[in-house]
Amino acid sequence: MTERNARTLAEKATYNLGELAPTGEQVLDLYPVLAKCQGCNNCTKSCQQDLEVMGYISNALCGNIVEVANKSFNCVMCGLCAARCPAEIPPHNIALLCRRLYSRYLVPSAQHLANRVAEIEEGKFDAELAELKKMGESELRHRCSERGIEPQSSNGGYQDVSA
Numbered sequence: 001m002t003e004r005n006a007r008t009l010a011e012k013a014t015y016n017l018g019e020l021a022p023t024g025e026q027v028l029d030l031y032p033v034l035a036k037c038q039g040c041n042n043c044t045k046s047c048q049q050d051l052e053v054m055g056y057i058s059n060a061l062c063g064n065i066v067e068v069a070n071k072s073f074n075c076v077m078c079g080l081c082a083a084r085c086p087a088e089i090p091p092h093n094i095a096l097l098c099r100r101l102y103s104r105y106l107v108p109s110a111q112h113l114a115n116r117v118a119e120i121e122e123g124k125f126d127a128e129l130a131e132l133k134k135m136g137e138s139e140l141r142h143r144c145s146e147r148g149i150e151p152q153s154s155n156g157g158y159q160d161v162s163a
């Protein structure tokens with residue numbers, strides 16, 4: 001690896017995620033080198049995960065953070081794409097930034113989860129939990145088997161996940 005490629009591999013912006021905006025301008029601000037992409041496709045050809053690296057770099061340039069996050073989901077951060085980039089772009093670190101922006105700001109909130117947390121905080125399940133806490137193991141197992149949604153082992157019993 002040449003000294004220049006080693007430098008590209010290590011190129012990583014520092015930021016406080018809570019102070020960022022989930023926009024293309026933000027990504028370009030932290031990684032202005034992104035604008036130097038030559039469209040050579042070396043990054044895609046070198047990716048051991050068969051990711052569309054040039055594709056997500058193009059999406060990053062267009063400010064499509066959701067698409068970058070989706071296309072780079074299986075990135076293992078090996079850095080081969082960066083080591084082969086003639087423009088000294090670190091695609092893996094740009095994708096990491098986009099996945100972080102996506103997770104922090106763009107993923108739709110899970111309303112059903114928020115509803116359940118509110119129910120727990122209101123004490124809706126307090127009596128039932130108190131009852132469960134008093135039960136012995138066999139009674140708990142019986143109660144569990146009645147649910148019908150638990151994973152069954154091949155012999156009809158419940159899988160032993162304690163090992």
Ligand code: SF4
Nearest residue numbers: 047075078079081092
């Ligand atoms: S760092 Fe990610 S995108 Fe780059 S070559 Fe490795 S797996 Fe592919």
Ligand code: SF4
Nearest residue numbers: 037038040041043085
């Ligand atoms: S290797 Fe670099 S310059 Fe070539 S397409 Fe990928 S990011 Fe762009």
